Every structure is written in structure tokens, then in C-alpha cells.
Amino acid sequence: xxxxxxxxxxxxxxxxxxxxxxxxxxxxxxxxxxxxxxxxxxxxxxxxxxxxxxxxxxxxxxxxxxxxxxxxxxxxxxxxxxxxxxxxxxxxxxxxxxxxxxxxxxxxxxxxxxxxxxxxxxxxxxxxxxxxxxxxxxxxxxxxxxxxxxxxxxxxxxxxxxxxxxxxxxxxxxxxxxxxxxxxxxxxxxxxxxxxxxxxxxxxxxxxxxxx
Numbered sequence: 001x002x003x004x005x006x007x008x009x010x011x012x013x014x015x016x017x018x019x020x021x022x023x024x025x026x027x028x029x030x031x032x033x034x035x036x037x038x039x040x041x042x043x044x045x046x047x048x049x050x051x052x053x054x055x056x057x058x059x060x061x062x063x064x065x066x067x068x069x070x071x072x073x074x075x076x077x078x079x080x081x082x083x084x085x086x087x088x089x090x091x092x093x094x095x096x097x098x099x100x101x102x103x104x105x106x107x108x109x110x111x112x113x114x115x116x117x118x119x120x121x122x123x124x125x126x127x128x129x130x131x132x133x134x135x136x137x138x139x140x141x142x143x144x145x146x147x148x149x150x151x152x153x154x155x156x157x158x159x160x161x162x163x164x165x166x167x168x169x170x171x172x173x174x175x176x177x178x179x180x181x182x183x184x185x186x187x188x189x190x191x192x193x194x195x196x197x198x199x200x201x202x203x204x205x206x207x208x209x210x211x212x
Contacts, residue, residue, distance in 0.1 A: 001109050001170050006178050009108070009171030016046045018108050018171070019054075022078040023134075027056070029074050031067035038064050042076065043129055051166035054110065055126050057159045060118075065160045068114040074164060080106030083202035085176065089190035090183040104187070104202055108171045114164040120153065123161045175206050 009015060019025075019042075028037045042056040054076060058065045068074060082105035090099045117123070128144045135141035144152060176187045184206060191203035 001107065001172055003170060003172045004178075007172050007174045009106075009173040011171075012051065012169070015108050015169055015171040016044060016052055018080050018106055019044050019052075019078050019110070020046075022080060022108075025056075026077040026079075027058075027064070027074060028077065029064055029067035029072045031064075031070060031072050033063060033067075036064040036067060038062060041130055041134065043126070043133060049165040051110070051169050054112075054164040054166065055129070055161070056164075057123065057126055057161045060158050060160055065116055065162070068162055068164075069116040071113055073111060073113055076110040076112075076164065078108040078110070080108070081198070081202040081205060082106070083191050083194075083196075083199045085187055086190065089186040090179065091186050092180065092183055102176075104174050104176060104191075104206075106173055106175075106202075106205065108169060110164075110166045111168040111170075112164045112166045114162040116160055116162045118160050120156050123156045123159060124152070126161045127156070127159075173205070175202075177207065 009018075023041060024039050025042045026037055027040050027042075028035065030036070038058060040056045040058070042054045044052050044054055046052040082103065085102045085104050087099040087101055092099060124144070131142070131144050135143070176184045179187070188203050188206035188208075191199040191206070194200060194203075
């Protein structure tokens with residue numbers, strides 16, 4: 001990922017927080033069938049390894065798990081908040097007009113090689129942890145144990161799990177840091193005033209005060 005110095009996100013706790021707040025990641029591998037990608041919910045254990053370890057599962061019918069089993073390096077993309085930035089947001093537009101549209105966003109790329117497993121007990125721990133994580137905010141959370149044991153056993157046979165220790169992380173926080181403090185404030189205010197909740201979400205990340 002092209003990451004100019006002004007946009008680099010190097011703080012590990014901030015990177016891990018973005019990973020944990022991204023509900024659906026993209027797993028990319030290359031193998032005998034060329035490039036493959038799957039969209040997956042993943043769990044991060046931040047304390048396992050120097051950068052943390054990702055846990056997830058794939059359908060056994062999905063051939064991508066064989067890329068992982070064969071030792072292919074995986075790229076996992078975590079796309080955070082994003083928004084279109086209009087030149088109209090910049091006060092400098094009125095001064096000289098030398099402005100163009102851009103896009104602001106948060107993203108993390110994680111790289112590593114995965115350990116693939118099909119052990120039922122280990123798979124159950126992964127799917128239970130994923131379920132608990134995403135059901136946690138519900139008034140009446142559903143648990144894997146709510147389904148019949150025989151049914152869960154059958155479902156586990158249809159998936160393969162993986163643990164992916166992160167070897168390398170690239171974080172990017174493109175939030176108009178290359179603009180003046182006035183232009184940054186204009187972007188923040190313009191996005192905050194948008195009717196689109198995605199724009200409002202990104203506005204919360206625009207730094208206050210002097211541009212970095």
C-alpha cells in the first residue's frame with residue numbers, strides 16, 4: 001500500500017484497534033488458481049506474537065484455504081472509515097482555486113502465513129468466539145450452544161479454520177494531514193455536516209488544530 005510519510009500509521013495499539021473495529025476483512029492469497037480473495041469476519045488476539053494473530057475460517061468448498069495450507073503469504077485488508085473530500089471544503093479554494101477532489105480513509109494491511117486446521121474442538125472455539133464477539137451488543141445474544149449439538153458438529157465439518165500470525169503491518173491514515181490547518185478544519189466541518197453517516201464517521205478522525 002502506497003503510504004506517504006504524512007499518512008503513515010505506525011502506532012501498534014491504534015492499528016490493532018482499527019483491525020478490531022473492522023467487521024469484515026478481505027483475505028487475499030495467490031496460488032495455483034492465481035489471485036483469490038474472500039470477505040471474512042476475523043478475530044485478533046493482540047497479545048499473541050509481536051503484532052498479534054488473526055483467527056477465522058473458510059468454507060471447505062472454498063479452494064482458497066489450500067493456498068494458506070501450501071504456505072502462500074496472505075494479505076488481509078482492513079478498510080476503516082472513508083469519505084469523498086470535495087474541493088468546496090477547502091477555504092484555500094477561494095484564495096487560489098488550486099484544489100482538486102480526493103478521498104480520505106483509514107486502512108490497515110496485515111501480512112503473514114497461516115496455520116490451517118480442521119480439528120473440531122479448535123474450530124468450535126473460533127466460531128464461538130466470533131459469534132460471542134458479534135452477538136455481544138444484542139439484548140438477547142445468540143450463542144453457538146443454542147443450536148443442536150449434532151447440527152453444529154455437521155457445520156464444523158464443512159469449514160476449515162486458520163490462525164494467521166501477523167509478520168508485517170502497514171497502516172494508513174489519510175486525513176488531509178498534507179493540507180493547512182484551515183483546510184483540515186474545512187474538511188472536518190464539511191464531512192460532519194453531511195447527511196451521509198459514513199462522512200460523519202470519518203469526520204471524527206480528522207485531527208483538530210495544526211496540520212501534522
